[in-house]
Every structure is written in C-alpha cells, then in structure tokens.
Amino acid sequence: MLFFSKRPTIKSLMSVKPFVVFSLLALSFQAFAKSGEVAAGEAQRWVTNMTQGVTATSHEIYDLHMLIFMICVWIGVVVFGIMFYSMIMHRKSAGAVPSKFHESTLVELAWTIIPALILVAMAVPATSTLIKIYDTSDADIDIKVVGYQWKWQYEYLGEEVSFFSNLTTPQDEIYGRAPKGEHYLLEVDEPVVIPINKKVRFLITANDVLHAWWVPALAVKRDAIPGYINDVWTIVDEPGIYRGQCAELCGKSHGFMPIVVHAMEEVDYQQWLVAKKVEAEELKLAMSQNFSMDELYARGEKVYQTNCVACHGPTGAGGVGPTLIGSSITTGPMNGHLSLMINGVQGSAMQAFGEQLNNIDLAAVITYKRNAWGNNMGDMLQPVDVLNHKRSL
Amino acid sequence: MGDHGPAKGFGRWLFTTNHKDIGSMYLWFSFAMFLMGGVFALVIRAELFQPGLQLVEPEFFNQMTTMHGLVMVFGAVMPAFVGLANWLIPMMVGAPDMALPRMNNWSFWILPFAFALLTSTLFMEGGGPNFGWTFYAPLSTTYAPPSVTYFIFAVHIMGASSIMGSINIIATILNMRAPGMTLMKMPLFVWTWLITAYLLIAVMPVLAGCVTMMLMDIHFGTSFFSAAGGGDPVLFQHVFWFFGHPEVYIMILPAFGIVSAIIPTFARKPLFGYASMVYATASIAFLSFIVWAHHMFTVGMPIAGELFFMYATMLIAVPTGVKVFNWITTMFRGSMSFETPMLFSIAFVILFTIGGFSGLMLAIAPADFQYHDTYFVVAHFHYVLVPGAIFSIFAGVYYWLPKWCGNMYDERLGKAHFWLSFVGLNVTFFPMHFVGLAGMPRRIPDYALQFADFNQIASMGAFLFGFSQVFFLFIVIKTIRGGKQATDEVWENPEGLEWTIPSPAPYHTFTTPPAVK
Numbered sequence: 001m002l003f004f005s006k007r008p009t010i011k012s013l014m015s016v017k018p019f020v021v022f023s024l025l026a027l028s029f030q031a032f033a034k035s036g037e038v039a040a041g042e043a044q045r046w047v048t049n050m051t052q053g054v055t056a057t058s059h060e061i062y063d064l065h066m067l068i069f070m071i072c073v074w075i076g077v078v079v080f081g082i083m084f085y086s087m088i089m090h091r092k093s094a095g096a097v098p099s100k101f102h103e104s105t106l107v108e109l110a111w112t113i114i115p116a117l118i119l120v121a122m123a124v125p126a127t128s129t130l131i132k133i134y135d136t137s138d139a140d141i142d143i144k145v146v147g148y149q150w151k152w153q154y155e156y157l158g159e160e161v162s163f164f165s166n167l168t169t170p171q172d173e174i175y176g177r178a179p180k181g182e183h184y185l186l187e188v189d190e191p192v193v194i195p196i197n198k199k200v201r202f203l204i205t206a207n208d209v210l211h212a213w214w215v216p217a218l219a220v221k222r223d224a225i226p227g228y229i230n231d232v233w234t235i236v237d238e239p240g241i242y243r244g245q246c247a248e249l250c251g252k253s254h255g256f257m258p259i260v261v262h263a264m265e266e267v268d269y270q271q272w273l274v275a276k277k278v279e280a281e282e283l284k285l286a287m288s289q290n291f292s293m294d295e296l297y298a299r300g301e302k303v304y305q306t307n308c309v310a311c312h313g314p315t316g317a318g319g320v321g322p323t324l325i326g327s328s329i330t331t332g333p334m335n336g337h338l339s340l341m342i343n344g345v346q347g348s349a350m351q352a353f354g355e356q357l358n359n360i361d362l363a364a365v366i367t368y369k370r371n372a373w374g375n376n377m378g379d380m381l382q383p384v385d386v387l388n389h390k391r392s393l
Numbered sequence: 394m395g396d397h398g399p400a401k402g403f404g405r406w407l408f409t410t411n412h413k414d415i416g417s418m419y420l421w422f423s424f425a426m427f428l429m430g431g432v433f434a435l436v437i438r439a440e441l442f443q444p445g446l447q448l449v450e451p452e453f454f455n456q457m458t459t460m461h462g463l464v465m466v467f468g469a470v471m472p473a474f475v476g477l478a479n480w481l482i483p484m485m486v487g488a489p490d491m492a493l494p495r496m497n498n499w500s501f502w503i504l505p506f507a508f509a510l511l512t513s514t515l516f517m518e519g520g521g522p523n524f525g526w527t528f529y530a531p532l533s534t535t536y537a538p539p540s541v542t543y544f545i546f547a548v549h550i551m552g553a554s555s556i557m558g559s560i561n562i563i564a565t566i567l568n569m570r571a572p573g574m575t576l577m578k579m580p581l582f583v584w585t586w587l588i589t590a591y592l593l594i595a596v597m598p599v600l601a602g603c604v605t606m607m608l609m610d611i612h613f614g615t616s617f618f619s620a621a622g623g624g625d626p627v628l629f630q631h632v633f634w635f636f637g638h639p640e641v642y643i644m645i646l647p648a649f650g651i652v653s654a655i656i657p658t659f660a661r662k663p664l665f666g667y668a669s670m671v672y673a674t675a676s677i678a679f680l681s682f683i684v685w686a687h688h689m690f691t692v693g694m695p696i697a698g699e700l701f702f703m704y705a706t707m708l709i710a711v712p713t714g715v716k717v718f719n720w721i722t723t724m725f726r727g728s729m730s731f732e733t734p735m736l737f738s739i740a741f742v743i744l745f746t747i748g749g750f751s752g753l754m755l756a757i758a759p760a761d762f763q764y765h766d767t768y769f770v771v772a773h774f775h776y777v778l779v780p781g782a783i784f785s786i787f788a789g790v791y792y793w794l795p796k797w798c799g800n801m802y803d804e805r806l807g808k809a810h811f812w813l814s815f816v817g818l819n820v821t822f823f824p825m826h827f828v829g830l831a832g833m834p835r836r837i838p839d840y841a842l843q844f845a846d847f848n849q850i851a852s853m854g855a856f857l858f859g860f861s862q863v864f865f866l867f868i869v870i871k872t873i874r875g876g877k878q879a880t881d882e883v884w885e886n887p888e889g890l891e892w893t894i895p896s897p898a899p900y901h902t903f904t905t906p907p908a909v910k
Contacts (some may be wrong), residue, residue, distance in 0.1 A: 044842075044843040045845075045846055046827075046846055046847075047827065047830075047831035047843060048826075048830065048831070049827075049830050049831070050763055050831075051831075060759075061759050061760055061763055064757060064759060064760050065754065065757075065760045065763065068753065068754050068757055069754060072750035072753060072754065076747070076750060079717065079718075079721065079746065080743060080746075082721055082725065083721045083724065083742070083743070086721070086724045086725045086726065086727070087724065087729060090724070090725065090726055090727050090728060090729055091728070091729050091730070092728040092729055092730045096726075096728040096729070097728060098660065098661040098662040098727045099662060099726040099727070101665070102662070102663040102664065102666070102723075103665070103666060103667070104666075107666075107722070108666055108669045108715065111714065111715060111718045112711055112715060115710060115714045116708075116711055119707045119710060119711070122707065122753075122757065123703070123704060123707060126757045126758065126759055126760070127700060130696065130700065130703070130758050130759045131696065133759055133762070134696045149536075173445070174445055174446055174839060175445065175446055176445045176447065180444060180445065180842060182842075183841075184444060184841055184842050185444075185839060185840065185841050186841050208536065209529075209531050209532040209535075210529055210531075210532065210626060212691060212765075212766060214766075214834070216763060216832040219762060220762070221691050221762045221763065221765055221766075222691055222693060223691050223692045223693060225620075225626050225627060225692065225693070226531065226619075226620040226621070226626060227621070227625070227626065228626075230692075230693035231693075243841075244832070245832075245834050245841075246834070247691075247765065247766040247767070247834045248766060249455070249524065249525045249529070249532065249836045250532065251523075251524075251532060251536060252452045254451075254455075255451065255834075255836075255837030255838050255839050255840070256451075256839070319450075320450075320452055349536075
C-alpha cells in the first residue's frame with residue numbers, strides 16, 4: 001500500500017521499482033512518524049507518487065511522468081555509478097596515482113549529442129500529449145468556474161444553474177478543538193457535479209486575485225486569472241468523488257478553498273440537474289416571502305459560518321477582519337449595513353457579497369449579525385427589502 | 394605600500410575600500426541573513442509539523458514564506474557570492490583590489506538598509522509582504538498590505554546594490570588581470586562570475602521596472618497589472634520571470650565556479666574540459682533568457698508558446714549535463730581525498746544533479762500540469778539551491794578560510810558539519826517530492842491528512858539542518874580565533890594565484906602584478 005493505491009499490475013510494478021529505491025530514506029523514517037496522532041486512513045498514507053487518475057489524459061500524463069522519471073533514474077545510476085566507482089577506487093588513501101588527462105573534444109561532443117538525442121525522445125510523447133490536452137473543441141457541457149477569495153463558483157452555461165462551493169471543515173477541526181474528519185480541508189458544501197464519459201469543458205476565470213483550479217485525478221490544473229477565460233476539458237471514466245485544491249497563492253485562506261468534483265452516471269447527472277433547477281425555482285419563489293425572526297436567525301447563522309467566519313471569527317469578535325460585536329455597522333443603520341454587505345469595501349478583504357449571496361441569505365446573515373453576540377438590535381431584514389435596496393442602487 | 398594597514402575602530406569598516414574587508418562584510422552580512430531566513434523557514438516547518446493550525450495564523454504564515462524566500466535569495470545567497478567575489482577575484486586575477494573601490498563600499502553599505510526596510514514591514518500594521526517571493530499581481534498590488542511600498546523600495550535598493558557590484562566585477566575582470574592572464578587562463582570562478590555579472594546587469598533593471606509598475610498601480614492610479622483597468626495580470630508574470638529565471642542561474646553559476654576550483658584540488662588532477670566548462674556556462678546564461686515562461690505553463694499560453702518554452706527548457710539539460718560530466722571525469726582516475734570542501738563539493742554534484750532531474754521532469758509541460766505549484770516544485774528548487782548554492786558557499790568558505798585568516802579549520806568539526814547538513818537537507822527536502830506528487834500544493838499553512846507523515850519528517854529534518862548552521866558559525870569563529878597555522882599553499886598543489894601569497898593574505902596583495910605564464 002506504500003507506493004500504489006491500485007492493484008499492482010506488471011507494468012505498474014516495474015515502473016514503481018525505482019521509487020522503492022528512492023523511498024528507502026522515507027522508509028527508514030517511517031518509525032519516527034508512527035507517533036503522529038493523525039487519523040488518516042492507512043491506505044492513503046505514505047503516498048509517494050502521482051495519481052494515475054481517472055481520465056485518459058491523467059493516465060497519459062502519469063505514463064509520461066514515469067517515462068521521464070525512469071530515464072532520469074537510469075542516467076543517475078550510470079553517472080553516480082561512475083562517480084562512486086572513482087570515489088572508491090581512486091582514493092589517495094588507497095594509493096591511487098592521479099592521471100594527467102584533462103581534455104577530449106570527442107568525449108565532450110559525445111556527451112553533448114547523446115543527451116540531446118535523449119531529449120528529443122522525451123519531447124515526442126510530451127508534444128503529442130500536450131496537443132491532445134489543448135484540444136478543447138466539441139465539448140458536451142460547459143461549466144464556468146470563477147475563483148473568489150476564498151471559494152469557487154460554478155455556473156452551468158445554458159442551464160441556469162449556478163452556485164458557490166465553500167469549505168465545510170469546521171474551525172474547531174482546524175484549530176484542533178475537535179478531531180479531524182476523513183476529508184479534512186478537502187470537503188465542500190456543494191461539489192461541482194459532472195457526468196462520466198462526457199467531454200466537460202471548464203471555462204476558468206477569477207473575480208479578484210489569481211487562483212488555480214486543480215483536481216489531480218483529472219490531471220486538470222489551470223490558473224484562474226481576472227480578465228482571462230482559460231479553457232480546459234476532461235472526460236471522466238469512473239463515477240466517484242475527486243478532490244483538489246487551489247494551486248495559486250491567493251491570500252490568507254489559499255489553503256482553505258478546496259475543489260470537489262462529483263462524477264456520476266449520465267442519468268444521475270440529469271436528475272441532479274433537474275433538482276438543481278427546481279431548487280432555483282423554489283428559491284425564486286421564496287425571495288418574495290416573508291420569514292420569521294427565528295427562521296432568518298437560524299439561516300443567517302449557517303451563512304455566517306460559511307462565508308464570514310474566516311475573517312470575523314466564530315463569535316464575531318474579529319480576527320483578520322474587524323469585530324462585529326457592537327460595531328458601528330452591525331449596530332448602526334440597517335441601510336448602511338446592507339450597502340456594505342452588497343458592495344464590500346474596495347481594497348480590503350471585505351468582498352461585495354451582493355453577487356455572491358442570494359437575497360434570502362443576505363437578509364438572513366444581516367439579521368443574524370444584528371442580533372447575535374449581544375448586539376440585540378431586534379430588527380430584521382426580509383429578502384424583499386434586499387431586492388428593493390438593490391433596485392434603488 | 395606594504396605597511397599601509399587597516400584603519401582602527403568602526404571607521405575601518407564604514408569607510409573601507411579594501412576588497413578583503415568588504416568581502417568579509419558581505420559574507421558576515423549574508424550569514425546573518427541566512428540565519429534570519431532560516432528562522433522564518435523553521436516557523437513554516439513548525440506550523441507544518443502536523444495538520445491543523447497550531448502556532449501561527451495563515452496571514453502570518455504567508456508573510457513567513459514570502460520573507461523566507463526574499464531573504465534567502467536577495468540577502469543570503471547573492472551577497473555571499475558577491476562576498477566571495479570580492480575576496481577572491483582580485484587575488485585570482487592578480488589585481489591589487491577591485492576596479493571601483495569606493496563604489497564597492499557603497500554597494501555593500503546600502504544592503505543593510507534595504508533589509509532593515511524589508512524586515513521592518515513585519516512590525517507594520519497589516520503585516521509584511523504576504524504574497525510569496527514571486528509577488529504575483531494583483532495579490533501584491535490591489536490586495537496587498539500597505540507595507541508593500543517598503544518592500545518595493547527595499548527591492549530597488551537591493552537591485553542597485555547588485556548592479557553596482559556587477560559593474561565592479563566586470564570592470565575588475567576585464568581591466569585588472571595580471572599580464573599574461575588571458576581570458577581563457579582565468580580560473581572558472583572568475584569566468585562564472587563574469588557571466589553572472591552580465592546576467593545581473595541585464596535582469597536587475599527588469600525587476601526594478603516590475604516593482605515600479607507595481608508602485609504606479611498602487612499609488613498613482615495606473616493599471617499595468619489590473620484587468621479591470623485594461624491591464625494584464627499575466628504581463629506581471631512575464632516581466633517577473635524574465636528577471637526571475639536568469640536570477641536562479643545568478644544563484645548557481647558562481648557555485649559552478651567554486652566547485653570547479655575545489656574538485657581538481659582534491660582529485661589532484663586538472664579540471665577536465667576547461668574550455669567546454671566556459672562554453673557550457675555561457676550557453677546556460679544564454680538559454681536562461683529564453684525559458685522564463687516555463688514557470689507559467691498553467692497560465693493558458695497558446696500551444697506554440699508552451700512548446701517553445703518546453704523545448705528551450707529541456708535544452709538546458711545539455712550544457713548542465715556537460716558540466717556534471719566534466720566534474721565526474723575530473724574525479725575519474727584522480728587521487729582523491731575527502732576534506733570538508735571536497736565533501737560539500739561532491740554532495741553538490743550529486744544533489745544538484747537530482748535537482749536537475751526534477752527540473753527536467755518539470756520542463757515537460759503536460760506533466761508540469763500535475764507538478765506546478767506543488768511541493769514537488771518546492772523540493773526541486775530547494776535541491777538546486779541548498780546543496781547547489783548554499784553547499785558551494787560552505788565548500789568555498791572551508792576551502793579559502795585558511796587563506797583568509799591564516800588558520801586551518803578543525804577537520805573533524807568541518808566533517809561533522811557536513812554530515813549533519815547533508816542528512817538534515819535530505820530528510821527535509823526529499824519527502825517534499827512525495828507530498829508534491831501526492832497532490833500537496835505549496836504555500837499552504839495547513840494540509841489534508843494524507844500529507845501528514847512526510848511533512849512531519851520534513852519538519853524534523855529542517856530543525857536538524859537549521860541547528861547545524863549554528864554549529865557552522867561556531868567552527869568559523871573558532872578557526873578565526875586560532876588553530877593550526879595554515880601554509881601559503883594550504884592544500885596540496887592547488888591551482889591559482891591566491892595560493893602564491895602568504896596565509897593569512899596581507900591587507901594589500903599584488904600591489905605589483907604577478908607574472909602569469
């Protein structure tokens with residue numbers, strides 16, 4: 001289980017061998033780390049190599065990676081072999097008498113040309129793989145992926161389905177106040193759902209700073225850049241849940257914006273899509289309804305724990321962001337509070353939530369903040385109020 | 394002239410124009426920065442010892458990764474090489490001093506101010522730079538803490554220092570060689586520094602332009618790197634890496650020179666393929682200008698761009714391979730002994746080559762889609778920089794220290810330092826290959842559970858490596874204060890003019906140029 005998670009085949013065994021050699025160091029220290037109080041499943045621990053993934057591309061990249069790695073290993077064996085041979089045989093203490101030779105054009109030519117030929121041999125498969133990866137034509141499904149500080153938004157183009165995907169690992173697990181779950185830091189509230197055996201194209205961009213959308217099992221990694229739309233594609237072979245992370249430093253919570261892809265059979269995907277659309281319709285209807293204080297408060301607490309907690313802290317006492325307890329915003333005029341939530345604060349980490357949260361969530365979270373932690377303002381906001389406010393802008 | 398000794402007191406150091414004094418100051422300064430950057434690294438490794446946030450908050454963690462990179466690159470490695478150049482180049486080419494001694498003083502003395510400015514940001518409101526040492530816009534412009542302005546000025550000062558140092562080195566090498574020392578008779582350390590100096594003069598202004606554009610974006614309403622204003626965040630990366638890639642060779646070419654001096658001495662055999670070493674260095678320098686976008690394979694370049702930068706990057710393996718083969722052939726059928734400088738040099742050849750292998754893997758654009766911005770990259774560049782740049786500096790210090798201070802270092806302690814560093818380094822950085830391949834992104838303060846074991850090992854190695862360097866400080870001070878008197882030659886038949894002068898080297902050397910056959 002140390003070097004591969006799949007059943008070993010002849011091929012994978014052969015290719016895995018050098019890793020065994022290079023892992024001796026790691027092995028010898030395994031005993032040390034046994035003391036680590038980590039609850040990870042044994043099967044996943046001590047992974048030393050790239051995943052083979054679940055797409056034709058990821059397999060091809062894995063093979064390419066192993067090919068180049070093997071060539072490097074054999075070059076290393078020869079070069080270091082000669083080096084260690086002379087270090088052992090040509091020691092002064094063993095009475096070695098130094099030769100005087102110090103030049104040979106022929107030898108220099110040989111070790112210029114031979115490596116160049118090896119490089120050509122590497123470049124051929126690399127080029128062919130790259131050309132395939134770059135062919136984003138004829139996609140069955142287009143999903144726009146937008147990076148935000150610090151979450152991902154997925155929009156199914158032409159389907160009217162769009163949602164944000166937030167980290168769900170509780171702060172208590174991060175700060176060691178609760179045991180860490182199996183998918184610590186790699187779990188989200190809404191995974192992006194795709195069907196298997198379909199060409200899915202991701203159109204990747206960002207709203208604020210650079211991010212990078214990366215799922216190792218799909219071998220897809222592309223930078224999310226404001227003002228650019230990058231396109232990548234994948235065809236997933238097996239249903240499953242595939243996890244990845246943001247791969248471009250994007251500020252404070254760069255380590256806390258995972259990506260979860262849920263690949264399922266086409267029928268299941270269609271069902272999910274329908275459910276999503278129904279949900280959107282229901283949400284639209286709910287927008288015009290009035291909610292009770294308790295309903296808003298309960299919903300607001302959830303929204304807060306997902307969207308606000310990273311900066312303002314679990315108890316509203318602040319952190320990177322200012323405290324919300326008795327602040328001039330949360331205990332000030334409702335309109336000011338609402339405007340701030342909708343527009344954010346330019347040049348700070350406070351984002352414009354007007355586009356990120358729906359009107360119900362905005363109303364709920366504002367109501368929650370004004371009444372939680374002893375703020376006790378007693379007032380509340382309805383989604384309709386948010387709508388009217390947005391219209392008046 | 395011979396009785397014209399150093400001035401007394403602090404004024405000696407403040408006003409000195411002596412290349413040996415300035416070289417020493419550069420070396421001490423860089424060692425102080427090395428320890429400071431090391432402390433930053435240990436904060437990172439301590440936080441990553443286990444999953445979860447224990448010691449520092451993510452925003453401070455990001456400041457640590459940023460400052461670690463900046464301080465190590467600009468504060469530790471580059472000034473150390475300039476210090477070695479100051480000490481050695483005049484002695485190697487038979488010159489009495491550097492060509493421009495007053496500028497030499499100035500180029501050193503602005504450095505402490507640059508780093509005071511940079512480190513002071515850690516105590517400012519909003520904290521220090523937290524956007525990584527590559528400071529990609531717009532995280533480093535629109536979204537940066539206010540202290541970014543101090544960072545920009547600090548980079549400007551470092552750049553000015555580097556440019557002045559380079560001009561000085563080029564002027565010295567081209568004008569002040571002893572009669573008879575033709576270019577192709579120069580020691581390789583002089584050659585590699587000559588080429589490095591040209592690289593520095595070529596790219597430091599690019600870095601200055603880059604940070605100036607940032608300054609304009611932040612304070613003067615321009616939009617060089619802001620898409621909303623018609624600018625281009627990808628432009629930032631092109632400009633940065635046009636500086637950044639030659640920069641990484643700036644940190645390794647002088648190392649090639651040091652190792653090329655040490656291996657022949659301890660193999661007791663002349664360097665194999667001197668001319669091809671010079672040509673290989675020049676080829677690497679040229680190639681360094683046309684490979685920058687391999688740092689940007691995932692930005693979504695057109696395929697023609699990806700292919701060009703992939704092929705060009707792979708080509709670097711050829712001249713680099715030539716150098717490695719030459720060193721090994723120098724050792725082959727020599728008569729080797731393994732004093733501390735040789736141990737560090739051999740470790741250099743082996744571990745730098747491993748870093749070269751992972752570099753070749755990273756050059757393969759499709760595979761890079763999996764490696765990019767993971768710990769595999771962190772492992773790669775630490776394998777080329779720590780056993781590359783840092784080990785070569787250690788090797789150089791052990792090799793020339795007896796010449797500088799007149800005393801031999803304690804061989805047993807030197808070897809202990811080597812083995813502690815060697816083990817510490819590999820325990821720290823080798824597991825990073827594994828977690829990187831397994832999917833751990835770089836620059837994260839907390840990680841998923843499957844990465845826990847190797848991170849724990851890496852952290853233990855880091856502390857071992859870190860404390861070994863305090864031991865190095867002890868060895869150097871002990872050697873300066875006393876020890877066996879070194880002979881003028883120090884080693885057995887070493888090649889080079891520096892071994893023809895007494896140990897310790899007098900305050901003024903080669904006031905009359907030596908004759909070179």
